[in-house]
Amino acid sequence: xxxxxxxxxxxxxxxxxxxxxxxxxxxxxxxxxxxxxxxxxxxxxxxxxxxxxxxxxxxxxxxxxxxxxxxxxxxxxxxxxxxxxxxxxxxxxxxxxxxxxxxxxxxxxxxxxxxxxxxxxxxxxxxxxxxxxxxxxxxxxxxxxxxxxxxxxxxxxxxxxxxxxxxxxxxxxxxxxxxxxxxxxxxxxxxxxxxxxxxxxxxxxxxx
Numbered sequence: 001x002x003x004x005x006x007x008x009x010x011x012x013x014x015x016x017x018x019x020x021x022x023x024x025x026x027x028x029x030x031x032x033x034x035x036x037x038x039x040x041x042x043x044x045x046x047x048x049x050x051x052x053x054x055x056x057x058x059x060x061x062x063x064x065x066x067x068x069x070x071x072x073x074x075x076x077x078x079x080x081x082x083x084x085x086x087x088x089x090x091x092x093x094x095x096x097x098x099x100x101x102x103x104x105x106x107x108x109x110x111x112x113x114x115x116x117x118x119x120x121x122x123x124x125x126x127x128x129x130x131x132x133x134x135x136x137x138x139x140x141x142x143x144x145x146x147x148x149x150x151x152x153x154x155x156x157x158x159x160x161x162x163x164x165x166x167x168x169x170x171x172x173x174x175x176x177x178x179x180x181x182x183x184x185x186x187x188x189x190x191x192x193x194x195x196x197x198x199x200x201x202x203x204x205x206x207x208x
Contacts, residue, residue, distance in 0.1 A: 001092070003206040004181035006189040008162075008196075015160055015202035016040035018089070023051040024204050025089040026105045026158040030134050035074040035083030039136045042070050043087045053091035056145035059100035063087065063135065063143045070136035084136030088119060088158055090206070092150065101144040103161075104132045108172065110155040115173040120144055154208045155184070162201035167191050181205045 005019050014029030014036040027043040029036030046066045053059045066087070074083055086103025099107055101119040109116045122133035122144065135141060155176045163172070167188065175187040184205045192201045 001206065001208050002181045003204060004185040005202075005204050006185040007202045008189060008192050009200050009202070013037075013200055013202075014040055014085075015200055016044045016085075017158075017202050017204055018044040018048050019204050020048065020051065022093075023047065023053065023089065023091050024156070024158055024206055025087060026160050026202055026204060027088075028086045028103065028105050028160040028202070029083065030085060030103075030132060031083030033083060034077050035136075036085070038073060038077065039070050039083055039085035039134075042066070042073055043085050043135060047087070047089055051091070052093075053098055054093055056098050056100070056147050059089060059091060059098050060143045060145050063089075063100050063102060063141070067135040067141055068139070071139065074136055082137060084134030086132065086134055086160075090156055090158060092206075095150050096147055097150055097156075098147045099145065101146075102133055102135050102141055105158070105160045108157040108159070108169075108176075110157070110173060110176040111151060111153070113177070115169060115176070117169075118146055150208060152208055156206040157188075157203060158206075159188075159203035160201055162196070162199045163188075163192060163203075166195050166199065176205065181207050
């Protein structure tokens with residue numbers, strides 16, 4: 001198994017990621033102030049401390065614990081603006097994968113030339129404003145989970161929402177078809193840098 005991480009951050013970046021031999025994640029801090037950065041970093045830090053994960057329920061419980069810790073830590077900052085973080089995590093066992101997800105970052109799977117979106121965007125519109133579900137605001141957040149069998153040649157992509165309206169899913173599919181994880185990551189990063197002047201993007205590519 002091989003993996004590669006890509007990140008395009010301009011200014012104060014609130015994205016964080018985790019990439020280990022069995023657990024991978026992308027977190028996108030939301031809101032203003034120090035709380036956004038603290039939330040995303042705390043999320044991946046705690047997720048790493050509680051690994052490994054062997055079921056959807058273990059991941060879901062980890063997300064709930066992370067959520068409570070973020071609420072406590074952000075509360076100490078005294079920020080007046082509401083903050084939190086999205087979190088999309090992938091855990092690999094011997095022959096299965098487990099994922100948990102809150103927010104609008106995404107996890108894709110490229111298998112046998114077909115790209116599938118494994119997560120569901122947790123977004124609603126409030127007037128003209130997009131409201132994203134995050135960890136750190138609600139004591140009982142809804143955590144999306146999923147699991148499935150692993151297959152040799154599978155390629156996973158965990159990616160923050162910065163790519164939306166910048167890189168199409170067809171282009172992601174082509175990028176993930178590269179021979180190496182480094183090639184895949186370089187292609188995605190280059191596309192984003194060429195097309196986005198002020199956006200942020202963090203992603204992890206995992207090839208089995």
